[in-house]
Amino acid sequence: MTHHQEPAWRQAIAGAQILFVAFGALVLVPILTGLNPSMALLGAGIGTLIFQACTGRKVPIFLGSSFAFIAPIIYSVQTWGIPATLSGLFASGALYLMLALLIKLRGVAFIHRIMPPVVVGPIIMLIGLGLAGVAVNLAMGKTGDGKAVLVDYQTALLVAGVSLATTVVIALKAKGIFRLIPILAGVAVGYSLSAFLGLVNFSAIAAAPWFAVPPFVTPQWSWPAIFFMIPVALAPAIEHVGDIIAIGAVTGRDYTARPGLHRTMLGDGLAVCVAGLIGGPPVTTYSEVTGAVMITRNHNPVIMTWAACIAILMAFFGKFNALLQSIPTPVMGGDHDPAVRQHRRRRPQYPHPCPGRHAPAPQPGDRVAGTRVRHRWSDPPDRLGDSPGGEPLRHHRRAPQPLPAQGEKGQRPTGVLNVP
Template sequence: MTQIAHTARAQDYAFRLRDGLLGAQMLCVAFGSLVLVPLLTGLDPNVALFTAGLGTLVFQIVTRGRVPVFLASSFAFIAPIIYGVQAWGIPATLGGLMAAGMVYLLLSALIAWRGVGLIERILPPVVTGPVIMVIGLVLAPVAVNLATGHNGTGDQTLVASTPAMIVAGVSLLATLTVSLLGRGFVALLPIIIGVVSGYIASLCLGLVDLSTVTNAPWFTMPDFVAPTFNWQAVLFMLPVAIAPAIEHFGDIIAIRSVTGRDYLVDPGIHRTMLGDGLATSLAACFGGPPNTTYSEVTGAVTLTGATNPALMTWAAGFAVAFSFIGKLGAFLASIPTPVMGGIIVLLFGAIVVVGMNSLVQSGEDLTESRNMAIVGLILICGIGGLHFSFGRFSLEGIALAGVLGVMLNLVLPRSRSAHDRAAADVGDDETG
C-alpha cells in the first residue's frame, strides 16, 4: 500500500508539473500583447502583469473554474487611454476605466434578466461596427507620431526621424511576416517577434539605454496607482466599453467551438461578462489596463488541445509572480517608442477592419436610409472632432460616437422591410 501511495503521489507531482509548464506557456502566448498595452499608454507593465493574473483568478472564481480563458490588457482601450492620459492624467483615466468595467456588470444583469436578445437589439452591428471603427481611426495620428519618433501628440521628438522609421519598419515587417507566414506555435507570437526584431534593430542603431535595466533591482513592488474620478473621463470611457463587451460574446463562442462545451449556458454568458467586468474594474483600482479574454490564448488551447481551465490558474499565478521582478519592468521600459509605433500602426488598422467586418457580416443594407444615417453620423461626428458640452458635461470623439449611435438606433424609425424582418426574428425566437 505504501508503494502504491508513493506511486500515486509521484504521478500527482508529475501532473502538477505538466500543468504548471502548460500554464507558463499560456502566459508566454499572452505576454507580448499583455505588456504592449501599458507600454503604449504610459501605464506600468509590471502592474499590468499583476492585474492580468488577479483578473484571471477573479474570472475563474465567478465562472466556477469552467472556462479555459486568460484575461489581460484590452487593445480596444489603447487609443482611449492614450487620449485620457493626455487630457486628464493617469489617475482620472483609471477612474474612467473603473466605470467602464461597471458597464459589463450592467450588461451582465440585463442578460441575466432578459436574455442576450435585448443587448443585441440595443447594440446591433450597425451601431457597434462604426463605433469600433472610430476607436481605431480617431487616434490614427498617434500611431504615425510614435512610428516617426515623436510622442503621442507629435510635439516632441524622441528619436530622429530616419532611425525611427527604420526601427518601426523592421518591427512592422516582422509582425506582418509572422502573422502571414508563421506556422504552429510561432504563428501565435507575431507581436512578440515584432517587438524583439524592432528592439534588436534599436540596439544596432544605438537607441537603447540598458543602464536602467542594469541598475534596476531584481525584486520590487509594482508601481500601483489609485484611481480618481473625473466626470469627463468617466463619460468618455463608458461608451468605449461597448465594443469589447460585444467582442466578449465572440471570444466565448470561439472557445466553445474549441472545447465543445456550451459556456453560454454553463456557467452562462452573464457570469463570463460579470467576471470580465469585475476584472476590468479591479485592474483600474491598482493602475492596470482593462482586462479582456485573449484570443491568442484560445488559439494556443486549440493548438495544444489543453482545455483544462486549471491551466489558466497556473498562468495567472505566474503573471502575479513575474510582476514583482524589477528588471523585467525596466527592460520593457527601455524599448524605444518607434518599436511600438510600427506595431500599433497595424493594430489600430486592425481595429478599423474588425468594425468593418462586423458591419459586413451583419448583412445590413448600408444604403438604406436609416442605416446610412446611423453609420454616417457615428463616423463623421466621432472622427471629425465634433464637441458637445453643457456646463462641465462634455462629449466628443469615441464617447460622442457611442452615445449618438445608441440614441439614433432607438429613435430612428425602421423601414417596413427591416421591421418585418425584426418581427420575423422575434417570432422565430419565441417559437424556438
C-alpha cells in the first residue's frame, strides 16, 4: 500500500485533528465510570499502536473508549471494585482473541452465523437503554447511581440543557469536520457555563503538576466480574466487523481480506487487554474517525500513528488531567444522552448477503441495458436506479447481471435485479 509522502509536520497536524474528533467521546467514558481520563488517553494511544502493529499499519483506524461498557463498568465498580472490574475487562479482550482465532480457522461466515444482525441488534439496543438511567442522574446533578446530590437541581438542569442543546445543534447543523465533534462542543459550552455559575473547582487544577505519571491500577482476579463482563464484549466485537467494512468502503480497500479481519480483531483484542492491565477503559474502533477520514480524504494510516503518540503525551500532562476531572456532572449528563442515542443507532454491517463471499465491483463504464438496479444494502426499496439506455453503473459492490427483456420491443422490463 503506497501513500503520497507528506511532510512530518503536516502528518502531525492531521493526527492532532483525528484526536480532536475522537477526544470528546474518548474522555467521556472514564469520567462517567469513575476511571482516570489520563489512563483512557494512554490506553487509546497504546492500543492504536498495537492495532497498527497487528495489521501492518494498513488500516486508518483510531481506537477510543467504548461506550458499550459504561453501564457494566459502573455496576461492576460499585459491586466488586475497580481492580476486579479490570480483570473482567481483560477477559473481554481475551474474547476478542478467541473470535480472531475462529475467524482465522473458520472464516467470517462462521461469526455471522452464530451472531447475525437480528441477535446483535437487540444487544446493542439494550446496552444503550441501560445507559439512559445514568444520564438522567447526572443531568439532575447526582452521581451516576443517584445516591448523592452534587449540584442543585435547577442549576443542574440548566447546565445539562445547554450542553444537550449545543450537542444536538452541532450534530444537525454543523458542516464538514465540525459535525463530527458534537460531544466535544457540548462539553466546552457546558463547562464554560458551569465556570460562570461557579460550579468548577479551579483550585485542583492549580495544585496539579504540569507533568505527572498516570496512576496505574493493577487488576485483581475476580470470577464474578469476569463472567459479568464477557457477554458485554460480544456486541462491540461484532460492531468491529461493521467498522472495518465501513472504513474499507471509504478508502476503497477490502480490509477484511488484507490484512484480514482476524488481524484487525486480534489488534483490537490485544488493545482491550492492555487497557485492562493498566487501568483504562476498553477501547474500540471509532466511527467518528471514519467520518473524519471520509471528509479529509486522507487515508494514510500514519496519521493514526501521530494521533496515538499525541494521546500518549497528553496522558502525562497533569494539569490537563485535572481539567478533565473538574467537569461538573450536569455537563456529562447533558452530553451523555446524545452519546447514548448515537450508540443505539449503530448496528453491524455486513458486506454481502452470503457472508464470507466477496464479489468484484463493476468498473466505471460497465453497461447493463434494459435492467433496473436496486442497491439492497445502501438504498431503501423505493429508490431504484434505472439504466434502460445502458448508462454506466458506478458505486456498486457487485456487478449486476442483465435480466431478459420482457414485453414488446422498447418496453422496460418489470423485473428487479437486486445488487448487494
